[in-house]
Amino acid sequence: MKFGIIVFPGTWSERDTHHALNGVLGQAAEYIWHGDEALGQYDAIIIPGGFSYGDFLRSGAIARFSPVMEAVQQFADNGRPVLGICNGFQVLCESGLLPGVLMRNDHLEFRCIWTDLKVENDSTIFTSKATAGETLHIPMSHGEGNYQADNATIDRLEGNGQIVLRYADYSGNVTPDINPNGSINNIAGIVNERGNVMGMMPHPEKASEKLIGGDDGNVIFSSMIESFAASLA
Amino acid sequence: MPVSQETLDEIALSRDEYEAIVDRLGREPEPLELGLFGALWSEHCGYKHTKSLLRTLPSSSERLLVAPGAENAGVVDLGDGLSVCFKIESHNHPSAVEPFEGAATGVGGIIRDIFAMGARPIALLNSLRFGQPDNARTRYLLNGVIGGISSYGNCIGIPDVGGEIFFSDNYKGNPLVNAMCVGLIEDGKIASASAKEPGDLLLLVGADTGRDGIHGASGLASRAFEEQAEMRSAVQVGNPFLEKVLIEACLEALDLPGVVGLQDCGAAGITSAAIEMAERSGMGLKLLIDEVPRREEGMTPYEVMLSESQERMLLAVTPGQEMPVFELFEKWDLDATIIGNFELGENVRIYEEGAEITSTPVITLTDAPEYKFTGVKPEWLTKLQNADLSANPIPTESPADMLLKILASPNIASRFPIYRQYDYHVQTNTVVEPGGDAAVLRLKGSKRGIALSTDCNGRICYLDPEIGTAIAVAEACRNLSVTGATPVALTDGLNFGNPETPDVQFQLTESIAGMSRAAEAFKIPIVSGNASLYNQSQGTDIFPTPIIGSLGLLEDVEKNSTAGFKSKGDVIVLLGTDSTWDDIDGLAGSEYLDFIHGKVEGQPKLDIDLEIRTQAACREAINQELIVSAHDLSDGGVAVAIAESAVIGEIGASINSAPGERWDAAMFGETQSRIIVSVKTENLPALKAITT
Numbered sequence: 001m002k003f004g005i006i007v008f009p010g011t012w013s014e015r016d017t018h019h020a021l022n023g024v025l026g027q028a029a030e031y032i033w034h035g036d037e038a039l040g041q042y043d044a045i046i047i048p049g050g051f052s053y054g055d056f057l058r059s060g061a062i063a064r065f066s067p068v069m070e071a072v073q074q075f076a077d078n079g080r081p082v083l084g085i086c087n088g089f090q091v092l093c094e095s096g097l098l099p100g101v102l103m104r105n106d107h108l109e110f111r112c113i114w115t116d117l118k119v120e121n122d123s124t125i126f127t128s129k130a131t132a133g134e135t136l137h138i139p140m141s142h143g144e145g146n147y148q149a150d151n152a153t154i155d156r157l158e159g160n161g162q163i164v165l166r167y168a169d170y171s172g173n174v175t176p177d178i179n180p181n182g183s184i185n186n187i188a189g190i191v192n193e194r195g196n197v198m199g200m201m202p203h204p205e206k207a208s209e210k211l212i213g214g215d216d217g218n219v220i221f222s223s224m225i226e227s228f229a230a231s232l233a
Numbered sequence: 234m235p236v237s238q239e240t241l242d243e244i245a246l247s248r249d250e251y252e253a254i255v256d257r258l259g260r261e262p263e264p265l266e267l268g269l270f271g272a273l274w275s276e277h278c279g280y281k282h283t284k285s286l287l288r289t290l291p292s293s294s295e296r297l298l299v300a301p302g303a304e305n306a307g308v309v310d311l312g313d314g315l316s317v318c319f320k321i322e323s324h325n326h327p328s329a330v331e332p333f334e335g336a337a338t339g340v341g342g343i344i345r346d347i348f349a350m351g352a353r354p355i356a357l358l359n360s361l362r363f364g365q366p367d368n369a370r371t372r373y374l375l376n377g378v379i380g381g382i383s384s385y386g387n388c389i390g391i392p393d394v395g396g397e398i399f400f401s402d403n404y405k406g407n408p409l410v411n412a413m414c415v416g417l418i419e420d421g422k423i424a425s426a427s428a429k430e431p432g433d434l435l436l437l438v439g440a441d442t443g444r445d446g447i448h449g450a451s452g453l454a455s456r457a458f459e460e461q462a463e464m465r466s467a468v469q470v471g472n473p474f475l476e477k478v479l480i481e482a483c484l485e486a487l488d489l490p491g492v493v494g495l496q497d498c499g500a501a502g503i504t505s506a507a508i509e510m511a512e513r514s515g516m517g518l519k520l521l522i523d524e525v526p527r528r529e530e531g532m533t534p535y536e537v538m539l540s541e542s543q544e545r546m547l548l549a550v551t552p553g554q555e556m557p558v559f560e561l562f563e564k565w566d567l568d569a570t571i572i573g574n575f576e577l578g579e580n581v582r583i584y585e586e587g588a589e590i591t592s593t594p595v596i597t598l599t600d601a602p603e604y605k606f607t608g609v610k611p612e613w614l615t616k617l618q619n620a621d622l623s624a625n626p627i628p629t630e631s632p633a634d635m636l637l638k639i640l641a642s643p644n645i646a647s648r649f650p651i652y653r654q655y656d657y658h659v660q661t662n663t664v665v666e667p668g669g670d671a672a673v674l675r676l677k678g679s680k681r682g683i684a685l686s687t688d689c690n691g692r693i694c695y696l697d698p699e700i701g702t703a704i705a706v707a708e709a710c711r712n713l714s715v716t717g718a719t720p721v722a723l724t725d726g727l728n729f730g731n732p733e734t735p736d737v738q739f740q741l742t743e744s745i746a747g748m749s750r751a752a753e754a755f756k757i758p759i760v761s762g763n764a765s766l767y768n769q770s771q772g773t774d775i776f777p778t779p780i781i782g783s784l785g786l787l788e789d790v791e792k793n794s795t796a797g798f799k800s801k802g803d804v805i806v807l808l809g810t811d812s813t814w815d816d817i818d819g820l821a822g823s824e825y826l827d828f829i830h831g832k833v834e835g836q837p838k839l840d841i842d843l844e845i846r847t848q849a850a851c852r853e854a855i856n857q858e859l860i861v862s863a864h865d866l867s868d869g870g871v872a873v874a875i876a877e878s879a880v881i882g883e884i885g886a887s888i889n890s891a892p893g894e895r896w897d898a899a900m901f902g903e904t905q906s907r908i909i910v911s912v913k914t915e916n917l918p919a920l921k922a923i924t925t
Binding site for chain 2: 010012015016019020023050051053054055056110112113139203212213
């Protein structure tokens with residue numbers, strides 16, 4: 001499987017994502033410069049974490065106007081997989097590929113911690129290797145991960161099973177106490193209605209090996225790989 | 234025309250120094266020239282009070298690829314085609330004036346020092362000192378500094394993996410903000426901050442030049458400061474996004490055949506950066522001041538030369554090969570401008586509108602005066618050292634209550650509320666996270682790993698600068714050894730008071746002597762460093778605070794050890810001590826004595842041979858996988874160390890050793906060269922065999 005990893009000026013998780021996909025999972029992965037517009041050769045696109053364009057104005061607000069984002073829009077419209085991680089999630093929301101916004105953390109501080117993410121929906125192409133109800137131990141690192149949307153949107157997301165990951169404790173209990181940033185309903189990751197575009201604030205690429213604290217993040221990437229193989233069969 | 238005192242004060246040169254300039258030039262300096270001297274002869278750039286002392290530090294090692302002082306930082310070989318460079322730098326006065334930007338640009342500055350060597354920055358650490366946090370202004374400074382470090386480091390994608398923070402009202406008016414950066418160099422591709430041939434072009438890349446930071450080096454960094462608000466414009470403003478892009482562009486540029494040199498623009502801006510490059514190249518330099526892109530209209534050559542605008546770098550490029558360089562920087566949306574060229578000759582010549590406005594010998598500018606002094610031990614210190622520690626009453630509280638009290642001291646309590654604001658995972662190399670003794674990073678593509686730490690107890694250095702600094706070295710190394718890493722190199726961040734006073738001269742002399750002695754005993758070099766003097770407020774000097782940054786090597790990173798206890802039934806062993814259990818001398822300079830009795834007194838001690846043997850035994854036990862945890866014993870003594878290992882490991886401990894009459898000294902004494910380890914019962918005999 002061939003992954004394309006988008007690089008904006010200020011992106012910093014592209015190498016970590018490349019290492020997880022290529023170095024650990026043995027998949028082909030290439031960097032795509034923000035000025036490029038041809039994505040046809042890739043089987044999936046990842047918009048990695050970082051501070052694209054310094055997050056000036058608002059996180060992801062400038063990146064959405066990059067030439068490459070028009071191509072990503074097209075790629076997604078064709079039903080092909082797109083995963084936005086952290087800043088990538090913010091870019092996807094800004095560009096309208098996913099609903100809602102990521103506001104400043106409710107405590108107003110940047111937060112770098114390990115989180116436990118309860119898998120709410122295991123039938124997406126990003127979570128097929130997980131079992132609903134299990135938790136994934138994956139770190140987060142952001143100042144603006146407080147997911148918010150209007151009530152109608154939240155109801156729709158909840159009703160459609162579009163909320164894929166929620167902040168939980170180790171045993172999978174979703175409580176206000178464990179919420180690290182104020183996200184409504186402890187939302188950590190969502191998919192679009194079609195199920196081919198996902199955004200998540202925590203960093204699966206930072207949990208790719210036991211040596212660095214855990215490899216639960218590979219569940220997300222392996223699910224994409226498995227689903228892609230299944231789509232070819 | 235004789236220069237006015239006001240002008241000299243502005244650039245922090247003394248009348249004698251001015252006379253020396255006139256003498257060396259054989260004439261009065263031009264105003265612009267005088268600005269150059271002010272910057273280059275500042276304490277910050279010229280190391281006037283420390284140069285002769287720093288020369289005595291051990292600087293050789295089989296592992297050294299670039300010697301200290303030859304470039305922006307020394308380079309240490311790690312094997313497997315990998316090498317590292319690292320350095321610590323202070324941004325104390327800017328952070329006292331404008332904490333957020335001061336700390337942020339301190340981080341930005343040290344990162345530039347590191348990637349100027351051709352190294353990819355892989356880790357940041359920071360060492361902070363503040364007044365007690367019960368003061369509103371201190372909390373403002375603390376929040377600002379942490380916010381600045383967090384903002385810059387997180388945006389730029391370099392993990393902030395460690396450091397320390399210490400509170401004492403001695404630092405209330407003059408906090409310390411020291412940042413350390415570590416860079417990884419692959420395949421020996423070390424960059425040099427010099428030109429190769431006369432005619433090489435000098436390119437300025439990155440940000441435009443503005444009026445920010447003028448007199449940062451001479452004014453803020455090199456003298457005592459009291460009128461804080463007035464100096465605010467001398468603090469620079471950082472843009473971490475621009476620096477992130479600059480890192481990527483500069484590292485890419487070093488692969489172009491025409492790029493022969495890379496230099497960071499830091500303190501004293503283009504003046505220091507370009508003139509030091511010329512000196513290192515043994516060439517003259519022609520600077521076209523009009524070519525420097527400006528942020529604002531009407532800037533004078535003086536302002537352009539002395540601006541400390543951030544996120545700028547200088548490149549030396551072979552003439553005729555500049556086009557690919559321009560194309561590369563354009564790809565990253567960065568400006569790159571030819572602002573001059575190196576030439577045969579001895580002078581730096583500055584041109585404005587086609588005419589030469591100054592011409593000054595490079596060597597005269599860079600050869601700042603050197604002040605030598607020998608310290609005399611002050612009487613007040615002898616008195617403090619000879620204090621009768623047993624006169625401090627045994628507390629009336631129970632030992633358990635006292636432990637809880639000490640654990641709540643700002644100097645002992647968990648640092649998690651601070652470091653959770655820093656990204657310590659990015660780059661996915663962090664094997665041991667902040668919160669233990671040293672951070673451990675793996676090196677991708679190698680079995681090896683590195684351990685990193687910073688250490689210095691200012692209270693102990695105050696009570697005995699020689700032994701205190703030797704203890705700082707010992708402890709910075711002990712932090713590495715408890716992870717299983719062998720110490721291989723050190724960097725030093727010297728933070729001292731006013732060097733024109735006899736007390737501080739004594740502290741400086743003794744401290745460097747102690748650092749030398751300890752580093753030689755460990756057989757490791759000091760590969761880089763920084764000196765920040767004039768740290769005082771309202772006439773009181775800070776505790777001498779020579780911060781030691783340490784780097785260790787693990788042959789097999791998978792074998793690292795951590796501080797937390799692992800399982801029920803394991804035996805807790807105290808490694809290293811042969812002092813009596815309730816040795817009252819261990820209270821000298823301790824957290825307990827300061828926090829509970831309000832005293833900083835006593836004579837600190839260090840047996841360097843015992844220290845080295847203890848650390849070697851600990852590393853050997855880790856290497857043989859005999860022990861399951863190891864934790865350095867420092868602030869708060871044995872009781873706090875055990876409590877920390879228990880908290881980290883989420884497992885309790887019971888201690889069945891009788892402490893003796895002075896249970897406070899037994900529990901909270903800080904006798905050096907001790908490590909708390911835990912071990913499976915069946916491995917106790919093998920551990921004993923190693924340690925005896």
